[in-house]
Amino acid sequence: MLVACSDRAPGSVESVERLLPSGTASAKTDTWVGQWTGPEGTYLRITGDRGAYEITVANRDGPQTYAGSSSGDGIEFERNGRKESIDATDGIGTGMKWLADKQDCLVIRQGEGFCRD
Numbered sequence: 001m002l003v004a005c006s007d008r009a010p011g012s013v014e015s016v017e018r019l020l021p022s023g024t025a026s027a028k029t030d031t032w033v034g035q036w037t038g039p040e041g042t043y044l045r046i047t048g049d050r051g052a053y054e055i056t057v058a059n060r061d062g063p064q065t066y067a068g069s070s071s072g073d074g075i076e077f078e079r080n081g082r083k084e085s086i087d088a089t090d091g092i093g094t095g096m097k098w099l100a101d102k103q104d105c106l107v108i109r110q111g112e113g114f115c116r117d
Contacts (some may be wrong), residue, residue, distance in 0.1 A: 027051035027070040034087070036106055036114030039098040044086070044106060045112040047073070053077075057084070057108070084108055091115060 020073070027050060033035040036044040039061075051070035055077050056063050068077035075086040091102035094113020099105060102115035 028073065029053070029070040029075050029086075032075070032088075032106060034116070034117055036113040038112075039096060042114070045106075046086075059112075089113070 005054075013059050028050050029046075029051065033046050033049065035078070036046075037051075040060075042060075043056075043058045045058075046068075047054045047056075048068075053068040053070075053075055055066045055068040055075065057066070057079070062077070066077040066079055067108065068075045069084070070076075073087065077084050077086070077107055086108055089105050089107045091099040091105055091113070094102075094105050094115070095110035096106045096113050099113055099115050105115040108112040
């Protein structure tokens with residue numbers, strides 16, 4: 001049980017976060033923050049922390065940004081009315097021959113993958 005005094009409203013996020021040890025609310029997916037490279041100038045950029053993210057996917061149509069959140073071992077977000085999921089894989093798991101030799105990758109769906117160099 002955690003008890004403390006605060007001038008913040010009871011139950012406010014800010015007052016609760018101040019009571020948590022540093023890093024307690026972080027998610028495994030926080031290690032994915034940064035830019036991931038795909039073929040032909042495409043990329044996936046993840047910013048944020050503690051399971052709340054801003055997802056930017058750049059493809060031939062240009063970059064689009066979405067709100068995402070950690071869910072299980074991945075990150076979920078909604079794109080064009082469809083629930084999408086970002087999951088860890090290797091280059092072969094992306095389904096993309098250009099990334100087949102990579103080890104540290106993320107995939108949204110087969111044929112839409114990104115890796116760290």
